Amino acid sequence: MEIITIIFLLSLPVLGCVIYKQARKGVATPVKTLEYVFILGFTLSFLLFCxxxxIYAADYYTAIDIVDGGYSPFASKHLLSLITFFVLAVFGLWKLWLKGRAMPPLWFVLMLVFVLTGIPISIAVFVQISHSTESYDGWLFGFLPFAYILTAVAVICKCVVEELAVANDKVYRNKVLNYLNQKMAKTAHQPFYVLILLIPVFVVIVALLILFGQEADSMSKVFTETTTWRFSTKTHPPFLDHQGHYLCTVAVCGDPKVVKPLRLGIRHGHEIIVNRQLLIANAFEELIQENLPAAHRAIRACYDKYGYPLSKKITSQQGSNLVYRLMKPLEYFFLLCLYLCVTKPEEKIAGQYVL
Known part of the structure; x- marks a missing residue:
């Protein structure tokens, strides 16, 4: 996903230069200024989207730290389908803006289909990022679909107005065709007629794409095979919390037969999986914090400095199993201290990370 984003960012200045040069060719000043506003808004919204x-680049199956970003609203496995439709839609906008009705009829209709395809996809993107179970900045993604829909409606209306000027002068021998032509030429709702008439074309294009090997449900899976967003259907691994016991938290992500997870717990508002080792470590830290606050601050500062970077390097199940085994002597030491200093040590241990 990062590579695709970098390619888009590198190609954006080139695209901007091409559009700028085309915009300078024989366009009146008021129209040119308005079009520059659209180009600027679209470009800024695209940069925010990137x-x-x-920031939110992780797939649903990846264990992440809550301070390192978040889960992507789009499944990377199916992201290419979304990008393809986006590129075709923007290409259609560009051609319709530059050429309009000057294009051959078949090419004109194809560009309209591309543009109209982008509208429901933009709506789906907007709905997807409108809600998240985590405190994610979904607004970063929201400007691009809004800018696309606004631009698409403006370009389509422009093409319809151009077609009206030609349609008013057309006369068909067939009475039915002539009536329909005059009716559509005089009504004030041409954009709606265009949308309705192009829906069958859109359906045919989708059917042809399926015949050429595209997955029929790829455009739905790009939204559903995610986690924490509106259309998400997947769950994610426990968060690796930078404010907790880094090494113990990593150890919980090991083989269940080895690390023996007990239950779910809550840490800093996030759901995590806990085992006895993690519970004992947190109970011991709580004991130190209550009785030796100055020592606790010094130990925590040292652990934050070295424990967190070390925990981020452990990303495999085998590594987590190894950490769990290496932490065993410390676990027994923590347990011994708890039994020496706490009247009811097991109650203190069981009370950690309660839901």
Whole structure:
């Protein structure tokens, strides 16, 4: 996903230069100014979208730290389908803006289909990022679909107005065709007629794409095979919390037969999996914090400095199993201290990370 985002960012200045040069060719000043506003808004919204993809880049099956970003609203496995439709939609906008009705009829209709395809996809993107179970900045993704829909409606209306000027002068021998032509030429709702008439074309294009090997449900899976967003259907591994016991938290992500997870717990508002080792470590830290607060601050500062970077390097199940085994002597030491200093040590241990 990061590579695709970088390619888009590198190609954006080139695309901007091409559009700028085309815009200078024989366009009146008021129209040109308005079009520059659209180009600027679209470009800024695209950059925000790319920033969002870089911040929230993890797939649902990846264990992440809550301070390192978040889960992507789009499944990377199916992201290419979404990008393809986006590129075709923007290409259609560009051609319709530059050429309009000057294009051959078949090419004109194809560009309209591309543009109209982008509208429901933009709506789906907007709905997807409208809600998240985590405190994610979904607004980073929201400007691009809004800018696309606004631009698409403006371009389509422009093409319809151009077609009206030609349609008013057309006369068909067939009475039915002539009536329909005059009716559509005089009504004030041409954009709606265009949308309705192009829906069958859209359906045919989708059917042809399926025949050429595209997955029929790829455009739905790009939204559903995610976690924490509106259309998400997947769950994610426990968060690796930078404010907790880094090594013990990593150890819980090992083989269940080895690390023996007990239950779910809550840490800093996030659901995590806990085992006895993690419970004992947290109970011991709580004991130190209650009786030796100055020592606790010094130990915590040292652990934050070295424990967190070390925990981030452990990403495999085998590594987590190894950490669990290496932490065993410390676990027994923590347990001994608890039994020496606490009247009811097991109650203190069981009370950690309660839901």
């Amino acid at each position: 920033c969002g993809l870089m």
